[in-house]
Amino acid sequence: MINIVGSGLAGLSAAINLAYRNISCNLISVQESNRAQSVMAEGGINAALNTMGEDDDISLHFEDTLKGGAYLGEESAIRGLTENAVDIVYWLKSLGVPFESKDGKIVLRNFGGQKKKRTAYVKSSTGKMLMNALIDEARKYEVKGLIRRFDHHEVYDLLIGNSSCRGLKMRDLYTDKAYELYGPVVLCTGGLTGMFPGLTTGSRDNSGLLLSKLFLRGLELANLEMIQYHPTTINISGKRLLVSEAARGEGGRFLTYRNGEPYYFMEDLYPELKNLVTRDVASRTIYKIMNDDSCKGIYLDMTGIDKSAWTGRLSDMREELLDYIKVDIAEKPFAIEPGIHYFMGGIRVDNDHRTNIDNLYAAGECACKYHGANRLGGNSLLGAIYGGKVIGSRLVQDDNNELKETDNDYQKLNDSYSEKIRDILLSGLGIVRNKDGISDAIEKINQLLMENLKEVQFAKTVLAKAMLVSALDRKESRGAHYREDYPETDESFRKTAVASYDGDIRIEYVDLDGGKAR
Amino acid sequence: MIVEILRHKKNEDKSYVQKFEYQYDDEKQTVATMLNNLNLIDDLKDIDGNPADKIAFKQSCLQKKCGACAMLINGKPGLACARRLADYGDHIRLEPLKKFPLVEDLIVDRGIMSENLKMMEVYLKGEALVNEKRNELSYEASRCLQCGCCLEVCPNYMANNGFTGMAGAMPLSRIINELNKSDLKEVSKTYNRYVYEGCGKSLACVDICPAGIKIEDLLVNSNAIAIWKRYIKD
Ligand SMILES: Cc1cc2nc3c(=O)[nH]c(=O)nc-3n(C[C@H](O)[C@H](O)[C@H](O)COP(=O)(O)OP(=O)(O)OC[C@H]3O[C@@H](n4cnc5c(N)ncnc54)[C@H](O)[C@@H]3O)c2cc1C
Numbered sequence: 207m208i209n210i211v212g213s214g215l216a217g218l219s220a221a222i223n224l225a226y227r228n229i230s231c232n233l234i235s236v237q238e239s240n241r242a243q244s245v246m247a248e249g250g251i252n253a254a255l256n257t258m259g260e261d262d263d264i265s266l267h268f269e270d271t272l273k274g275g276a277y278l279g280e281e282s283a284i285r286g287l288t289e290n291a292v293d294i295v296y297w298l299k300s301l302g303v304p305f306e307s308k309d310g311k312i313v314l315r316n317f318g319g320q321k322k323k324r325t326a327y328v329k330s331s332t333g334k335m336l337m338n339a340l341i342d343e344a345r346k347y348e349v350k351g352l353i354r355r356f357d358h359h360e361v362y363d364l365l366i367g368n369s370s371c372r373g374l375k376m377r378d379l380y381t382d383k384a385y386e387l388y389g390p391v392v393l394c395t396g397g398l399t400g401m402f403p404g405l406t407t408g409s410r411d412n413s414g415l416l417l418s419k420l421f422l423r424g425l426e427l428a429n430l431e432m433i434q435y436h437p438t439t440i441n442i443s444g445k446r447l448l449v450s451e452a453a454r455g456e457g458g459r460f461l462t463y464r465n466g467e468p469y470y471f472m473e474d475l476y477p478e479l480k481n482l483v484t485r486d487v488a489s490r491t492i493y494k495i496m497n498d499d500s501c502k503g504i505y506l507d508m509t510g511i512d513k514s515a516w517t518g519r520l521s522d523m524r525e526e527l528l529d530y531i532k533v534d535i536a537e538k539p540f541a542i543e544p545g546i547h548y549f550m551g552g553i554r555v556d557n558d559h560r561t562n563i564d565n566l567y568a569a570g571e572c573a574c575k576y577h578g579a580n581r582l583g584g585n586s587l588l589g590a591i592y593g594g595k596v597i598g599s600r601l602v603q604d605d606n607n608e609l610k611e612t613d614n615d616y617q618k619l620n621d622s623y624s625e626k627i628r629d630i631l632l633s634g635l636g637i638v639r640n641k642d643g644i645s646d647a648i649e650k651i652n653q654l655l656m657e658n659l660k661e662v663q664f665a666k667t668v669l670a671k672a673m674l675v676s677a678l679d680r681k682e683s684r685g686a687h688y689r690e691d692y693p694e695t696d697e698s699f700r701k702t703a704v705a706s707y708d709g710d711i712r713i714e715y716v717d718l719d720g721g722k723a724r
Numbered sequence: 725m726i727v728e729i730l731r732h733k734k735n736e737d738k739s740y741v742q743k744f745e746y747q748y749d750d751e752k753q754t755v756a757t758m759l760n761n762l763n764l765i766d767d768l769k770d771i772d773g774n775p776a777d778k779i780a781f782k783q784s785c786l787q788k789k790c791g792a793c794a795m796l797i798n799g800k801p802g803l804a805c806a807r808r809l810a811d812y813g814d815h816i817r818l819e820p821l822k823k824f825p826l827v828e829d830l831i832v833d834r835g836i837m838s839e840n841l842k843m844m845e846v847y848l849k850g851e852a853l854v855n856e857k858r859n860e861l862s863y864e865a866s867r868c869l870q871c872g873c874c875l876e877v878c879p880n881y882m883a884n885n886g887f888t889g890m891a892g893a894m895p896l897s898r899i900i901n902e903l904n905k906s907d908l909k910e911v912s913k914t915y916n917r918y919v920y921e922g923c924g925k926s927l928a929c930v931d932i933c934p935a936g937i938k939i940e941d942l943l944v945n946s947n948a949i950a951i952w953k954r955y956i957k958d
């Protein structure tokens with residue numbers, strides 16, 4: 207069977223699209239789909255539906271995505287993404303997603319880095335609504351026997367030989383029994399949030415451990431230095447709470463107090479896009495303001511927003527923040543700060559979502575394809591569904607449905623070790639980076655690597671090092687990667703940084719060629 | 725504070741109570757964060773100084789959006805990531821949900837909820853009817869976290885007695901709200917059999933639902949369409 211690892215949006219999309227072609231799959235995830243990070247997505251999904259009378263067009267979505275990604279995304283892939291976006295959103299509607307609409311048409315909202323209203327949404331709960339519709343759609347094929355689910359199973363290794371994948375190893379988290387499954391594998395395991403436990407807006411479930419192990423086994427990764435700091439997050443108990451970009455899209459304004467006077471700095475500094483600048487620019491600007499002695503505090507001011515929004519499309523956001531920070535955001539500006547949110551980098555795939563290992567595919571946030579050096583809000587729900595769709599429309603039936611019990615050789619990793627790695631990574635991979643900071647972090651990693659590590663610790667440490675080395679080697683500033691020692695964008699670095707491991711970490715800069723990973 | 729946890733080792737039959745001494749300063753700290761903090765301690769010890777295993781519990785979003793972390797907190801079902809320690813004084817007791825098979829510590833197997841939805845064939849057969857008037861109810865129904873808190877307090881819910889509780893009714897009510905008339909008959913039967921007949925309408929589920937879903941509104945709508953056959957195309 208086809209083995210899909212991860213049942214968030216990308217995994218569900220792959221499974222459903224395979225089922226549409228009568229092809230069966232195993233759908234394996236640590237927890238049920240309801241618990242996947244995809245349910246947390248808030249603001250919306252992009253498509254040039256052109257329902258707002260703004261003359262929007264697919265080519266403009268394409269351009270904004272390319273430009274927003276600081277021209278590090280691959281044109282042919284982004285073309286596919288943006289051309290399919292409209293169909294995807296109407297497909298979601300046909301599955302019953304209750305998109306905000308008016309007079310029978312889907313309403314779109316503004317999002318950062320886009321000059322047109324292009325983001326379809328359901329209040330600030332878009333991910334949950336999309337997931338619910340796809341979970342129900344997948345159920346249709348579970349009943350028919352085309353999708354076989356393994357919830358509460360963690361895939362901890364793949365069966366790889368001669369640069370080809372023939373199956374996977376997983377453990378049942380409830381019984382501790384381990385099994386092998388055979389056939390092609392599709393990784394939809396989400397972003398690398400597990401490298402920064404407690405400090406991201408995402409899910410605790412996406413540990414990144416499988417990816418680190420596969421890196422040691424020869425899987426190529428790309429653009430690992432590209433980590434998105436979302437400008438509007440809040441530190442709450444044990445995690446970062448995202449304030450959706452819808453807050454800015456609906457008219458929220460960045461505010462500080464300069465010499466005691468209110469100062470709407472984004473509007474002053476970026477007269478064209480104002481508060482709707484891309485996330486990389488917003489986070490960097492906030493960082494500068496935070497370090498400016500004449501300025502005090504960073505707030506989001508939503509008090510001027512049309513009152514009708516608070517009962518309708520922003521009602522859930524208002525309630526959530528009232529609960530978590532005890533501020534009524536309709537009445538008072540509230541403090542925000544940038545926080546780690548999304549990983550543009552990940553598994554290197556070609557336009558068919560193939561990795562450099564035969565019979566191994568990847569889609570969703572774990573893969574690196576569409577978002578270049580900075581992802582536009584609303585493009586990753588799209589990218590996850592589209593990536594799953596590409597895979598679901600390409601793979602062919604595999605008849606081996608054996609489930610074989612095997613020795614459980616899973617190794618546990620202590621949370622305290624993960625936090626140690628996190629703190630080192632953070633010291634090198636902040637919003638603003640420089641050679642000394644990154645080199646110091648690498649030095650600390652090297653010291654750890656000399657200790658007597660378990661394999662699972664070693665793998666995680668090597669992946670962390672690859673992220674740091676990627677940041678050290680890219681001697682330019684582009685998108686989310688800002689080097690104060692190389693503040694300019696350098697055309698010669700307009701290339702994919704491909705990381706591989708052969709006993710040593712290698713970073714190779716590969717032309718953006720429309721994406722052959724092999 | 726004293727944290728009392730009803731624990732259970734995987735694949736064993738006996739449960740035992742273990743107490744921990746725990747200190748925190750952030751008044752916003754949640755039960756889930758407390759558990760994560762305890763688990764960060766490499767040589768975790770209980771209140772008597774005996775070495776203790778890491779505490780197993782489920783979590784994912786840590787912001788009330790995924791339903792993973794449901795457990796009994798001082799006897800009441802709730803989300804560990806939503807409950808603040810400060811609201812419990814100097815003593816808190818954590819137990820696994822009781823209506824589901826126990827796996828380990830605070831983890832239970834809630835697979836019955838997805839099995840029920842499969843049994844009820846909760847999916848759309850044709851294209852969804854969505855429009856501005858229906859959207860609000862579809863949104864409400866789609867918010868269900870499948871956390872199981874409603875089943876825990878429901879006097880009428882037991883595994884495999886045919887009644888699937890609100891964890892079954894909410895997803896089904898989204899389908900009922902969006903279905904085509906040709907599918908009405910079959911879905912009505914399902915609703916009647918697995919929801920309507922079994923529900924005593926005591927509404928204990930409404931108060932406990934951590935998502936605050938407007939359960940009554942959805943039941944009224946589902947009853948109108950599926951029981952009283954007041955099907956309106958748009
Ligand atoms: C708070 C928040 C808000 C967001 N808002 C938006 C938005 O408005 N618009 C937008 O476009 N994007 C948004 N994003 C980003 C977007 O939600 C994600 O990029 C996208 O949902 C990722 O989907 P995915 O399917 O790749 O992964 P996920 O949904 O993260 O799913 C990963 C799956 O893999 C499983 N898994 C992981 N490792 C293993 C393993 N070893 N074995 C078995 N299973 C495994 C998990 O259990 C899970 O099922 C937001 C993200 C966050 C955190």
Ligand code: SF4
Pocket residue numbers: 877878879880881889890922923924925926927928929930
């Ligand atoms: S109304 Fe009462 S019987 Fe019906 S689901 Fe809720 S708690 Fe159970």
Ligand code: SF4
Pocket residue numbers: 791867868869870871872873874875890891894932933934935936937
């Ligand atoms: S109805 Fe409420 S309590 Fe019941 S499963 Fe859904 S979210 Fe949980």
Ligand code: FES
Pocket residue numbers: 782783784785786787788789790791792793794803804805806
């Ligand atoms: S961890 Fe998601 S609801 Fe608590």
